[in-house]
Amino acid sequence: MTTTSIVLPGQPISLPRAAPIPQLGTGLYLRDSQIRASVVGIPTQDGPILSIPRIRAKPPSVNSIVLGTVTRLGPLQATLAITVVDGVPLPAGEEFTGVIRTQDVRAVDRDRVKIAESFRGGDVVRGRGDLVGRCAQLLCVYC
Numbered sequence: 001m002t003t004t005s006i007v008l009p010g011q012p013i014s015l016p017r018a019a020p021i022p023q024l025g026t027g028l029y030l031r032d033s034q035i036r037a038s039v040v041g042i043p044t045q046d047g048p049i050l051s052i053p054r055i056r057a058k059p060p061s062v063n064s065i066v067l068g069t070v071t072r073l074g075p076l077q078a079t080l081a082i083t084v085v086d087g088v089p090l091p092a093g094e095e096f097t098g099v100i101r102t103q104d105v106r107a108v109d110r111d112r113v114k115i116a117e118s119f120r121g122g123d124v125v126r127g128r129g130d131l132v133g134r135c136a137q138l139l140c141v142y143c
Contacts (some may be wrong), residue, residue: 007052025051040089059089060096060129068098070123077101078119085135100125 013028013035015021024030027039028050037043041052060066060082068080071133080098083090090096102113117127 006040006042009038011037011052013037013043013050015132022050023048025049026066027052053097055088057094060085060098062130064129065126066098066129067124067126068095069124070119070121073115073119073121075115078115078125080125098127098129100127 015035021035024035025046027037027041028035028043029038030036035050037052039052039054041055043050043052045051060122060134064067064086066082067084068082070078071081072079078100080100082096082098083120085096100109100115100119105113105115105118
């Protein structure tokens with residue numbers, strides 16, 4: 001199998017017509033005589049076995065591109081629930097916490113930024129991460 005496109009759960013996997021039906025490995029199932037994906041990933045064939053290896057998300061680090069949802073607003077910062085790190089979604093319930101400080105919103109007039117005027121609860125934010133202080137659990141997000 002030479003396809004390099006990412007498939008989504010439930011999406012049919014196309015096979016060459018002349019090829020025999022392969023053995024199904026992890027990440028695939030058979031429904032209505034069609035092979036379908038059960039996880040997000042790229043199908044790979046190793047001999048007679050067709051599978052979709054699971055893409056594992058890594059924790060955010062310095063310069064990671066993250067997507068998150070604003071969960072709390074304060075006068076000096078907005079708190080995020082980070083759900084995507086470098087294009088890979090995190091498993092449900094395993095999101096990380098991030099913070100957007102007033103000085104991280106823009107490069108000029110930093111002292112005039114009002115978080116409440118810049119963000120609302122539920123906003124989706126894309127930014128670049130940087131660790132704040134010594135706390136490795138908290139990620140500062142630059143918009």
